[in-house]
Amino acid sequence: MIKNIQVKDARFPLAKGAGSDAIHRDPIYSYAVTNLIDDSGLTGTGFAFTLGEGNDLVCKAAQFYAAQLKGRDIEELMSDFGNVFYQLSNEQQFRWLGPHKGVVQLALAAVTNACYDLWAKKRGVPLWKLLIDLSPQELLNTLDLSYLEDELSPEQALQLLKNNQQGKEDRSQIIHAGYPGYDTSIGWFNYSDEKVRENCKKAIAEGFTAMKLKVGSQDPKRDIRRSHIVREEAGDQVKVMLDANQQWTLPQALKICGELQSMNPYWIEEPTHPDDILAHKKLADAIAPVKLALGEHVPNRIIFKNYLQTGSAGFIQADAVRIGGVSEFITVSLLCRKYNIPVVPHVGDMGQLHQHLVLFNHISMGHDALFLEHIPHLQEHFVHPVSVEGGVYKTPMEPGSSCDLKIK
Structure with a gap:
């Protein structure tokens, strides 16, 4: 069960010139870090990436999402994570700040990634191993396919996953x-x-x-x-x-x-x-x-x-x-x-x-x-x-x- 939540604003200045591009000339590589700590002492870590300014806003939004997972068992949570993701990303007030983009979407990434990390640690395997061992249906249960129905229905997605089991x-x-x-x-x-x-x-x-x-x-x-x-x-x-x-x-x-x-x-x-x-x-x-x-x-x-x-x-x-x-x-x-x-x-x-x-x-x-x-x-x-x-x-x-x- 997820017992405690920690959200941290982590910023890492770079060497001169490193990380620079045509638009972002002076970046500070930064993470809005979410830690989900369960009652067995395991910590799931996830983060979103920013370039410094505004990282604190992402942290505040991540705190809002993460609080809604407190008391949930990670296995139970991930067995139906597609619906959990849908509910979080469409929270009726927070959604207005996106929808599905900007600060709120970055925050959701930090929390989602912490869930996957905790899930893999709970099973004692690297994330890649956890994911490849999931059945097509179990994998599908972790996904939110809303607004994709014209291109990828749940039935089509499941068949695509099954087809790629070969090889x-x-x-x-x-x-x-x-x-x-x-x-x-x-x-x-x-x-x-x-x-x-x-x-x-x-x-x-x-x-x-x-x-x-x-x-x-x-x-x-x-x-x-x-x-x-x-x-x-x-x-x-x-x-x-x-x-x-x-x-x-x-x-x-x-x-x-x-x-x-x-x-x-x-x-x-x-x-x-x-x-x-x-x-x-x-x-x-x-x-x-x-x-x-x-x-x-x-x-x-x-x-x-x-x-x-x-x-x-x-x-x-x-x-x-x-x-x-x-x-x-x-x-x-x-x-x-x-x-x-x-x-x-x-x-x-x-x-x-x-x-x-x-x-x-x-x-x-x-x-x-x-x-x-x-x-x-x-x-x-x-x-x-x-x-x-x-x-x-x-x-x-x-x-x-x-x-x-x-x-x-």
């Missing part, structure tokens, strides 16, 4: 083999050209086969120059992604993305405003076969549904510390599986939670395990930091979701 045993080999990471830290926006070049060499020496550069400069020539530096150092066999963090208007994006095609980007990420689905559709059509990636700032499954319906994205970057947590992440993954669009999570969690979800996506749902973003800046703050060796993510074996922090 599950073979795909489980990934537990031992691991899967690639991609290095985002080579090309933060505020880094000099020389530092970008140096970081590329270092990443390749460490075994990375994919990396990402931040673009969106006031002078497009800077983006073009830096993208070619990365391609020059990486060579043609390495996947290079470009990330504009929503900086461009559609006319700007059409122009600059056309020029960036010459360096053969694997994807162009968040080229314009994340709510402008039709702009992404126009851009995707204009720059094909180069594909767009998005999801870092897409707040819920309904918007993801629209992106998939319009064919606007070649890669979906759902983030379980941005949308409503693990439950909604799995729901989005199901939608993507229906459309055969790869899920490559954004890692506001620094990969701690998502390393479990990549394994689940691949083993239980048949998604390709392409790679997972790697950002090492907060590793020292986690009890069980992610392990990436030779550019490859190693499977976590400790019970839970790897989200416990070394904070008091």
